[in-house]
Amino acid sequence: MxxxxxxxxxxxxxxxxxxxxxxxxxxxxxxxxxxxxxxxxxxxxxxxxxxxxxxxxxxxxxxxxxxxxQPPSPLPLSLFLAMPRPKMFRRILQTSATLGIKDIWLINSYKVEKSFWQTPWLSDEHLQENLTLGLEQAKDTNMPKVHIRKLFKPFVEDELPSLLQGKVALVAHPGTATPCPTYLNKPAALCVGPEGGFTSYEVGKLEEAGCQGVHLGPRILRVETAVPVLVSRLFDACL
CATH class of the missing domain: 2.40.240.20 (Hypothetical PUA domain-like; domain 1)
Known part of the structure; x- marks a missing residue:
């Protein structure tokens, strides 16, 4: 603290x-x-x-x-995150708050187990607790907002395109052709899949909504590692 x-x-x-x-x-x-x-x-x-x-x-x-x-400036980033395993969810949430992410969307994916959505860490009380720990670590005060969407296709088709307007929209996925960009100086949206990644169908739907597929190289990272690595590449000034 x-x-x-x-x-x-x-x-x-x-x-x-x-x-x-x-x-x-x-x-x-x-x-x-x-x-x-x-x-x-x-x-x-x-x-x-x-x-x-x-x-x-x-x-x-x-x-x-x-x-x-004044508190630190927030990152101009919206994070769309496939619901992680509960045991790592708390760490990812705290890390996201520490890095200055203020707009967090928890979404579904084929590889997200139904039981993940039953975790008590999704309660308002526990969300605030972990976001607070992240802010206290970073010496920040602006509380992030967390949005929960449990249906992938309706969200990606009906809501996501408008949320991506005016932003550099990316989906991190191993095997895509384009390396993750660096030194962004404009608003961005980042989609990160579950352990094992989004399915090909899901990547296609995200690309239809306006995302570009990017990768971090040949190594496969855990989600809790991938999020800070991706953010630090996109916005090196946050570190």
Whole structure:
């Protein structure tokens, strides 16, 4: 936690916030904070700054907050991600938030098992929890939005084409002819398949919607590795 992310409900006054639970534990046991210490903080979808510890007990920490810094600029990227295995989903979500991705779409694919959609990590509470961890790692405040689409064909045919307008639209798929581009300076959309990749039919439908197939070379990467590698190639300035 490189800064504490503050939510509206944490504020007890315009410039005072109270932290409990995980953030309090971090402040006490990891940072070893004491009265008078200045801690980095940021308000969700707002400014960043510092918080002076004015009260510290076993149950809560009260901070006098001064917010005067802008958060990092978001990446101009929409990520369309075939629903990953639950055991890696949390890591991918946190990594995406850390990299500055603000527009995340979870979509279906033939190789996505139905059970993946039943994971409790898709609840609003757990989505916010993992996105928060990613933002705290990056010292960012702008909360990403996650959209869930469980039907591949209706989404790709009816919604995706309009979402790709004005963007460099790519689908990462091994075996395609074009290497993944680098140093983009314009809005982009990136489609990443499940373990094993999209099927040929799905790649075709994505290309019909406006995507170009690209590859990362002969090596086959896990999704949790492919996402940050692809993003770092497209937008090297994020790293």
């Amino acid at each position: 490189n800064h504490a992310l503050l939510f509206d409900e944490d504020f007890v006054a315009p410039n005072r916030a109270v932290l409990r639970g995980r953030r309090l534990k971090h402040i006490r046991s990891v940072l070893g904070a004491s009265l008078g210490d200045q801690l980095p903080v940021g308000r969700v979808n707002g400014l960043m700054g510092s918080g002076e510890v004015i009260k510290l007990t076993d149950s809560e920490a009260e901070l006098l907050v001064n917010l005067d810094q």
